Amino acid sequence: MIADRVLLPPAGHDPASVRALFAALATDTGVDGARYVGGWVRDTLLGLASQDVDLATVHAPSDVTARLEAAGIRYWTTPSGLAHGTVTAMLAGHPLEITTLRRDVATDGRHAQVTFTDDWRADAARRDFTINALSANPRSGVVHDHFGGLADLAAGLVRFIGDPLVRIAEDHLRILRFFRFHARFGRGAPDAASYAACAARANDLMALSRERIATELLKLLALPDPTATIAIMVDGGLFAPVLPEIDAAALPRLAALIAAEAAADIPPDGLRRLAALLPVDPARAEAIAQRLKLSKQQVLRVRLAATRDPDETPAALAYRIRLEPAIDRLLLTGGDPRALAGWERPVLGIGGGDLIAMGLSPGPLVAQTLQQVERAWSDAGFPPDGVAPIARAAVERVLARG
Incomplete structure (x- = not known):
């Protein structure tokens, strides 16, 4: 069940400090001077814990800093932060970002030029999905919903705001974000129009840096069970432009790994699951990891996960390739990583x-x-x-x- 208001203030935040902050940002016109926005509103409505607490305000950045100074509230910012309208207030040791409402002026698929505004709907309209465009009045907790996000949240539907093709053209990473949010919040089949647009514009992913692709993909794979979502991505040809090695043959390996993690009570790991999707060939897996601009340590871990050496005891394997890669290998090959519980690397004691x-x-x-x-x-x-x-x-x- 979806609540009709949020619970304030966020966990860990001092209520008196929060009240003082919103009083400093209040207006005398009846318009909300500041609201909670984005992920924290969405998650709180679902009853989920969230550390992603953000505020938006109608005030320009210079006005925000002046108001915080007048109220004796500590803050910090950077030239880049000010240019993007963001000031970070410190509330009893907790940082809280405050961003001036914005509207897009121009986009190129990777970056957006923005201008500040005092229009709450205009700011919500530049967000990607309806469930991410919710905002909440800090005093009453009443949720403001301009694009049907509450109904979509209740239905388990991830849907672009407006024309999906236009939203993807603004920021190509939204293709991968759509599937990540579907895997986390969606129920059943994905929104048809959104899915069709992502499939149609899959080649746009080639314009993104491989680092951004890797970061978003690892977030998706680290969710509890993204198997069904990865399957619809394969069906729609989403991986073909940038990771053609991920195909339908990889899906059983991913499903088996997730089942093995659950059986061994081992938390999800995005990199391990990426390794499950890649060819069981050390050289090819390593080349793909390098193409994604992963760190040297991550590349090595992917290579080790794709290696199939002669059988060794779990302890001998852990000693030779280290504990984390050994756990990866055992999970991927049907071994039992619980044999390594409490394992500590022995010391040879001779040189x-x-x-x-x-x-x-x-x-x-x-x-x-x-x-x-x-x-x-x-x-x-x-x-x-x-x-x-x-x-x-x-x-x-x-x-x-x-």
């Missing part, structure tokens, strides 16, 4: 100097032998007193070969 003391000559052979010792020790189950005999046996074999 190259010890092998030299046993008779090896300094040089590359020392490092090679040490690797053999380490592998044999891990294969033996990391016996705490067993590394020295393993090392002596390895050195003797080397010396016997001359």
Whole structure:
């Protein structure tokens, strides 16, 4: 059930500080001087916890700072923030962004030029989906809904405001955002007009930076179960322009991974799930991760997830490739990561100097032998007193070969 008003103030915020802030931003014309907007309003109406608390105001940024100073409320901003109309107030240690109402002047699919306004409807109209365009009066909690967002929220419908093709042309990332919000808030089939527009304009994704695509995709994949949404994206050809490697054959791997995470009580992980969608080929998976401009650590993790080495015990695997990649591998291959609960990396307790003391000559052979010792020790189950005999046996074999 959707509430008809929000609960104020947000959790963790001092009520007296919040009242003082809204009093400072009040008008004497009867028009709301400030409202809660966006994600926090949406989530609160659904009874969900949200840290995404934002305010909008009719006042220009310079007027906002003057009002905050007059009220003795600490704030900070930057030249870039002021240019975009954003001032951050500090309320009992909690930062709260206050942004002046805006309307779009021009867009190019990636960025928008805006001008400030005092028109609440105009500001709501520039937002992407109806459920994100809600605002709430801070004193009464009454929700203002200009585009049917409350009905869509109740119906589990994610829908663009206005013409979906126009909204996508304004910002191409909205294609991926549509599917992320559908996976989180949607119920049943996606809004037909919105889905058709996303499919028709899928090639627009090529104009976006790969970093932005990766960030949005990982957010989508980190939701509790995005399998159905990923499936409709594959059906609509949404991945073809930028990630053609993700196809219908990848869907069973994703579904199996999500089931394995649930069985092992392991939280969702967007990167692990991305690895499930990519080819089970280390070189190809690595190339795709690099194409998405992932970090070096993320690229390595994707490569390791796509690698299929000979069977090892979970502990030996974790020792060799580290704990997190080992958990990925076990989940992706039907292993049981619960075997690694509380696992701590064992210490070998022997080094190259010890092998030299046993008779090896300094040089590359020392490092090679040490690797053999380490592998044999891990294969033996990391016996705490067993590394020295393993090392002596390895050195003797080397010396016997001359």
